[in-house]
Amino acid sequence: MSTSVVKDVTELFNPEVRAEIDRWVAKYPPEWKQSAVMAALRIVQDDNGGWLTTDLMNDVAAYLDMPAIAVYEVATFYSMYELKPVGKHKVCVCTNVSCMINNADTIVEHLEKRLGITFGEVTEDGRFSLKEVECLGACGGAPMMQIGKQYYENLTPEIVDAILEGLE
C-alpha cells in the first residue's frame, strides 16, 4: 500500500473519469457516497485498460471517503473486477448448462486453439484474454460469449473467427 500522503481528492483521476463518477454519486443520498463504489471501480478499471491496481482502489477510497479495505472487499467480491492485467479484448465465455449442452466446449476449444491461451491467461501481444463465466442471461442464444460490453450469441467456430477478425 502506498504511504498515506493526504491527497487533494479533486485532483484524483482525469476530468472525464471524475465527471462520470460524480454522475453516479449524485444518484444516491448525499450521506451514501459509498453506493457509487461499484460504478467508480468499473469506470477507473475501464480507463486503465481493464484492470484495477491497488493505487487506483486507494484513489477510489479517498474520492468516496471510504476506508481502503472496504473498497478492496468490493473489488475482490465481484467477478467483473480484474486485479491483474487482462487483454485489450476480454473474451468471456459462458459454460453454464444451457450453453454447455449447446456445445460451449467446442467454442472454448476453438478459442483456446486460436488464441493459444486458456482461461485466465492473456495472449503475448496483450490483445486477448479468456475468461470462463457463469450464465449471462442469454441462454436463448446459446452458446454465447461477451467481449467488452457486447454479447455475441448463437456461436459457431466460424462465427467466432469472424467476430475476432472484426475486432481492432
Next chain:
Amino acid sequence: MANEVCLRTLDLERPWLLEQYQSRGGYEMLKKVLTEKTPPDEIIEEVKKSGLRGRGGAGFPTGLKWSFISRNAPGQKFVVCNSDEGEPGTFKDRDIIRYNPHQLIEGMILAGYAIGATRGYNYIRGEFWEPYERFEHALEEAREAGYLGENLLGSGFDFELHSHLGAGAYICGEETALLESIEGKKGQPRYKPPFPAHFGLYGCPTIINNTESLASIPMILEKGGEWFSDIGVKNSGGSKLFSISGNINNPGVFEIPMGTPFSKLLEMAGGMKDGREIKAVIPGGSSAPVIPGDQMMELTMDYDAIAGAGSMLGSGAVVVLDDTNCMVKVLDRMSYFYHEESCGQCTPCREGTGWLYRVVHRIETGQGRQEDLDLLDDVAGKISGKTICALGDAAAMPVQGMLRHFRDEFQYHIDHKRCMVGAG
C-alpha cells in the same frame, strides 16, 4: 393469447421508445392515478386481486408484500427492482428492459405511489450493458415528459428513479444481498427478520420486486385485477414470461397464460432439435429439481402443477434436455456454479456446496465410490433450511432431484467409471 402484458409492445418498431409505448396507452394509468388521486389502498387491493405472484422465483404474492409497508410512517421509503437475472436459464427480464423499459418505469412509479415511496432503484446485472443503456435512455425520456422528478404532472407526488449496475455476483439477486450491494458493500445476504419492508435500503422501509412483477403493474391497474387473474389458473394469476432454452429448435422468451400445457410451450419453441427424444426438463431455473421428460409432457406451466411434480416454477426458466445428455455431467456443472457463487457467510452452505461439487465431480470423472450417493443425500439434507439465505437450498435441491429421478445413471457412473449415455 400471448404477449399481452409485459411484451405487449413487442410487435412495434423500436418498441422501447416513449412514443411507441404511449401509442399503446402507456403512462395513461399513471396519469389517471395522479389526477384522480386514487387511494393507494385501492391499488394494493387491485394487485392482490390479480393473483400476481413474485416473478423472481419465490412466488410471493406481490399485493401482500406491498401491504407490509406502513405507508404513513415518516421518513424515506424505497422501491427496488431486481433485474439481476442470474438464475441459470433465465433471460426474460433482459427482454423486458430491452424492449419495454417504459412499462417497468411506469410500474415502479405506481408501486412507489402505492407504498408512499419517492425514490427507486433498478438493480441491473453488470453484464447487461445494452439493456442498461436502453433503460437509461428511457429514464431520460420519462424525466423529460414529467413522469419522473418532482411534483409529477402537478399532482404533488415526487418520484425519482435510477439504475444501479451490478458487477458479476449471482448472490446479489437475493434481495438483501442486493440491498447491501446498492449500499456499496459486498453482496452478502442479511439475516431476516427484519424484512426489507421494515428495514431495507439504507435502513428504510423497502419493497423489492422482480422486473417482470413490476412491469405487470400498469396492465393490472388498467384492465383490473380480475382480468389479469382470469388469464391464468387457480393460484397462478396472469400470464408469465417463460425463458425456454436447451436442446430445442427455437429457444426464446414466450409470454403465455399460466396453466399452458408444457407440450404447447415446447411446440412454440420449435420442438426438440434434430428430432431427439426429450429426456428431462429443469422447469424453473437451475435450482428447480429436474423432472423426467415424459412426466413433464403431461404437466401445465403453473405453480401448483410444477410443485405437485416435486419441483418449482421459480423464475420460469425452462431448460430442456434431450437423450444425449449425461445427467451426472449436467449436475456437475450446476454444483460447480453454486459452490462458486456461495458468498461464504454460513458454514453449511460454504462447506456443503464444496462437498456437493467435489463428490458429484468425482462421480463424473470416474472416481466415484459406492457410498457417494448416500453422502450426497446426507450433505444436501444438512444444507437445506440451515442457511441465512436460499442459495443453500438452491444448491441442494437439484442434487436431490437428480438422485430422485436419475439415480441409476449416477450408480452406473460409479460401477463402470463411465457414462451410460455414451458421451464420455
